[in-house]
Amino acid sequence: MQTLDNPNLTNTPAFDTTIHRRKTRPVQVGDITIGGGNPVVVQSMINEDTLDIDGSVAAIRRLHEIGCEIVRVTVPSMAHAKALAEIKQKLADTYQTVPLVADVHHNGMKIALEVAKHVDKVRINPGLYVFEKPKSDRTEYTETEFTEIGDKIRSTLEPLVISLRDQGKAMRIGVNHGSLSERMLFTYGDTPEGMVESALEFIKICASLDFYNIVLSLKASRVPVMLAAYRLMVQRMNELGMEYPLHLGVTEAGDGEYGRIKSTAGIGTLLAQGIGDTIRVSLTESPEKEIPVCYSILQALGLRKTMVEYVACPSCGRTLFNLEEVLHKVREATKHLTGLDIAVMGCIVNGPGEMADADYGYVGKQPGYISLYRGREEIKKVPEDRGVEELINLIKSDDRWVEPE
Missing domain, CATH: 3.30.413.10 (Sulfite Reductase Hemoprotein, domain 1)
Structure with a gap:
């Protein structure tokens, strides 16, 4: 029997206290690599209007200077997407390049194609990327309807996938529990299974186009739902031979002490099981307040050493x-x-x-x-x-x- 390195102790089993992280493929986002055994990456998101060039540059810089390694911005319109070209250039001229992610929602193909020219990763939400207007009198989805919507998703997603693939850029398929498509809700219910199947539908389209620079997230505002979704995603990926890295977060965690505890309960639990390659703590506070919480979680688990x-x-x-x-x-x-x-x-x-x-x-x-x-x-x-x-x-x-x- 293996024993501890202490001559005064005999026949005492040596327990491995190392967190053995799940093997994942590396995904490059600017000069940062997510997955592939690299350190867990810290992310956050600015809350400035992307049309405010100077304000956005300043906000991105503030986050990056305190340790945020990837910064996300929102792009609700074509004008916002084009503004990112100026933001990226101004960062390079006045500070340095910073890995940027653009958030695209609601029938966002044209916006996504534009912003893909200017950022390192595009985040899409499968429940909103091809928006299905709910029908109040619907009782089921026919097989024909299901297939038609699947075909529409593919035709809408394909140009973005090809653009990112050819540029060597990345995509985050970011599923949110609160915004599953009506079709997924009817088929799987408001469940972690519905979240996982929503992600898998998009993953399979990407794979058919030879695109694998994908990061996945399955966020929920309730910690038990979030934990179940990520665990099921890992199980399904293991079954299918997939090794995509995971972005962890409890969405809409709130503020103050409880927001921090809630985020830590979700993110820390999964990291302790070796699940997770990048994290974002979502607080209803200034984005700069999120970074110390991220590093404290990683330090407590022995995954990053950033402080005493x-x-x-x-x-x-x-x-x-x-x-x-x-x-x-x-x-x-x-x-x-x-x-x-x-x-x-x-x-x-x-x-x-x-x-x-x-x-x-x-x-x-x-x-x-x-x-x-x-x-x-x-x-x-x-x-x-x-x-x-x-x-x-x-x-x-x-x-x-x-x-x-």
Whole structure:
């Protein structure tokens, strides 16, 4: 039996804590690659009117500067689509190129064909791309009606697929639970199965045209529906031998603490199962507020390392200093040291054990004194009022300190 690397432990199974990500094909979006084993990509969307060239450029730049790797914009009209040419050029002239995705809805073939010239990826919604006006008296779809609409979808989608294929660009087939087509609703109901079949219909058209630069999303505002849809999509792709990367998100998650928890519950659950290649947290707040949540989810799961990882106990009657205050001081002094793990523990009971994986530890071992650790090794004991200063000195002595900007 395989055992842990500790001579004091025998016959203890070694559990693999690594998240093994689902194998997916790489899809290039500008200079960013989604899937293919690459790091999970962070996305967001500006809320400026795309006709506002300067405002859109500024919004895209703000997002990109704080770590958003792909930025989405909406294109509700032909004028908006053409404006993207100016936005792209102005970004290149005043900042740098940024991978851009255009959102196309409602009978959007002409708009999509225009915008495909200017962006790196086009997102279409199968429920709206060929809009079916609902009939209030409908009781069923005949096989003929089903086929006719399928043929219309193909004829409408084909020019866009060919354009993206020939330019080496990408498409996101973005299904939303709240906007399934009437035909899918009648056939499968308002279900994850309907979402998956809607995506598969478009995927098969793309594949018949030798186009595979596809990213899929199956978003819902209810986390259980979202989870079921993505899991079923993976199951169906496995059955069909498909390896398309997945874009994860809980749509219309809301704002504040609950919006963040809701997004984390959906996105984090799937990522922990190895499902997902790019994410967007959808908050009813400024887009810049979404990026820290994305990185926190990825960091917590060990999928990206973008900040210092702080390990801190919740405090109890054994705590020998004001833990909340000290954690704040340590964080303020060291938060720029991306890649380090730092533990702040209130007492010796939990300290060395709970912080065993940390690079450095700050532990209350006796009243008025702080014990500083490098990994599992206690390095020195210092007066409490010099604790943060001496922690910095320890990091400097290991040549792992950088001055904050």
